Amino acid sequence: MQLTIIGAVQVLIGLILFLAGSVEAMFAFLLVATLFGGSAAIVLGSLGTGSSIPPLHFALLFMVLRLLVPGSGQLAATGRAVQANAWLAIFVLYGVLMAYVGPRLFGGRFEFTPLRPTGPTGYTSHISYLLATRPFAPSAQNFTASVYLVGTLVAATAAHVACKAPSGRVTLVRTMAVVGMIHALFGFLSVVGKGTPIDDALGFFRNGSYAQLNQQVDGIVRMSGISTEPSSYAGYGSIWFVFLAECWLRRIEPYLTGLAALVLGTALLASTSTTAYIALGAYGLLVATRSLIIPGAMPADRGLWLAVLGLTGVIAGSLFLLWQPSVADRLMAFGQHLLMDKMSSDSGIQRKFWAMQGLHAFVGTYGIGVGPGSFRSSSLVTAVLGCVGVVGSLALCFHVMIAFKPLRWSTYIPMADVGLATAGACAWALFMAVVIGAITAPSCDPGCDFALLSGAALALRGRSARFHGQSTRVPSRFDPLPLTALPAE
Template sequence: MQLTFIGAIQVLLGLSLFLAGSIEAMFAFLLVSTLFGGSAAIVLPMLGGSSIPPVQFALVFMALRLLVPGAGNGMAVGQAARANIWLATFILYGAVLAFIGPRLFAGQIDVTPMRGKVEARYISMRAYIYSTRPLSFSAQNITTTVYLVGTLLTAIAAHVVCSKERGRRVFVRTMAIAGLVHGLIGFLSVAAKGTPVDTVLALFRNGSYAQLDHSYRGFVRMAGLWPEASGFAWFGINWFVFLFECWMRRVDSRYTGPAAFVLAAALLCSTATTAYVGLGIYSALVLGRSLLLPGAMPADRALIIAGAGLAMIVLITGLMIAHPVLVNDATELLRHMTVDKGQSLSGEQRGFWAWQGWHAFVATHGIGIGPGSFRSSSLATAVLGCTGLIGATAMIVHMVSAFKPTRLSTYVPSPDMALSTGAACAWAAVVDAVVASLSSPTCDPGTDFAILTGAALALRPIVPRLTPWRGPVRRLPPLQLSPAMALGSAMPEPAFSTQPAE
């Protein structure tokens, strides 16, 4: 086990916050660690060069801060575990199956391993695309199980912290700052390509992930601190949806508005298929919600969005007039990253990987072959193939519990900041799951999904909070007494009392 310089910095910060920091500060430390998606805090040579990312390493300190004796978080952790019971069912069943499944069905089906390598026996590219190996237990079953347990702990931590108003504010503002930094670093990675600044950014891409080429026909693809553009876009679309929903619902607009704007600009310029698909799906959801439900889109927010769209049209028109060649190249790039993607060899390979999940589900009669047993390209088919019917049912119920489709606050902004923030988390979690169903290589929904669903369950509990009525109070006119009633009121009281006994 080797500690990287990022891990060393995290040890110093984590221990400092553990000894002298609040639980909200420790949670902010965990949230900031999600920015380093291409980094490694610890490298594990004994597990085939696998690595522990910074967010998982920060989770160790978060768990210690929650569970240390005397911290007074026992009751809150218990409530968080009960609220996330369906996610716990999915993960615990998957963790057990990760060790049993590959041995139970060893050699019965062929799969593409999570960390397969190109070998000399591949005589053609097509042979490599459809290359498989007999199912067997591997180190990836262990590492994926560790990631799954980390996902559950992250959801519990988010629930505990966001159950309090201070934690909610820290959550929103920290992610606004993190989203802003993520977008700005993305632009910096493009502008500083080939300069010493790019060398500094490359120091943070020390994870055991394939560092892909980030250029296409002269266009530098935006990757930031991530190993590839799709990972950068996946993280960006998740938190863009959350921050945009918060801004639309007037939750800390001074923080969430600028961050959402920068993230939207970065996603549009990222040239990543994940970004364009995610933005398209979310735009359709917002448009449909606004048309079907009165009040779902505040009028002033709609005007700002329309103005931003008009400004973008004017900008694109100006570019078409001033630099038609650049626009043609950009259009070709956009077509290559979207329309042509499904017809390319890469798209064919991803389709085959996604099909493996359904094949494993059918071949095991709905049991599953265990997380980490094969490489997928869809969260939905990975969940089916890895955890079977039990895991898929638990995941669906957990998502419905977090989204709460029957709550009015899910669709219409509420003056209650907790309800509005929880609804923003719910929409971001749904978009995250949809995007992951088109690109995720594993059945682990990830820390972003865990943070969003854990916070959503905390901010909008099953039993709504009883809040005092702050609406207008109807004042009754003064009582007018007739002469007879006035005379009666002056009579002496009866000898017995009508007041209840003490």
């Protein structure tokens, strides 16, 4: 086990916050750590698989100490947070159980592509390498996958406790606005600094034991920031872009969140990632549908700003293409490669095969599941079905529904209560996390970004309802909306 420089810095900051910081300050430390998804705080050699502990999970250790140390005053709040996340706890506990039982119960009955694939040796053809499998048996990945699942539950619990604290909501909004802009900056630097000392500086943060991919297509450098690949960069950015955009729509710190959403959205548009374009398209469709169906879902001034922004983008793009007409053909070819040819490419064939493994495991185990870490997938949906079966799938669905609250007025309408408004922003961002996971996730772990957002959503809605006496009635779409104030829930 080796502590990296990033981990050493975290130890210093974590100990200071543990001894003298508040829960909100430790929560901010945790949120900043989400930025370093391609980094390693500790490299684990004992497992023999090149595993590592990411900065986010290392920061969770200090958060747990801050919440559970005797005299912290947070034990009761932690208990309530676990209770609020009860369905997620069931999902995680069943997953941890199956990570041990599944490979021993069903070992030898399947052949799967492992979660951490082996190198390209001993294959008779290219297609045999793409679709390579090995006999199903217990592995170190079952252990590491279960540890990540526990980290997801801890992240949701920590977010719930922190957002119940007096300044937890403000910490969430302001910290992620700053982190979002830094993420965008790293992305732009990874493109303009390619092959320069800037690239080496960014490479310092890519010290995780993951496949570090620097992709180029037709000479165009794809944006990856300090993430492992463009897809990971876009996935993380898309989730928090939706959170920041929703905060701006709901007038939560509008100048800060609006600027952050604009910068991060621009980076996603320039990222050349299919994940980013699918996420932005899906979010745009959701916002448009919500605005057309539900009166008051899109404030008039926000709609005007979006129209002006869209028109400005169209004009600027048209002028650029008139100045450089040859770029249009290049962009068309590039777009076709990313959006049209991808499913028939080697990557597309491989990802479809990985996704089908989950369905095969679900049917072959009669809905029990083979356990987290048993195979590599390319979709959260099929990974959950194959790894944790009916029990885990239902538990995760219930948690998503309770956190998202599709029958709450505050999910769709900007609210006067900032707690409810921020909870609504969290709800749409965690929904985007599920959408992105459904097309990219290699395992059944929904991830700590999802957990932080769901824990925050549950906390902020509960807090607002308790302290402000907000009604939970869902008004009819024909109810008159107040003209001088935003509606109460």
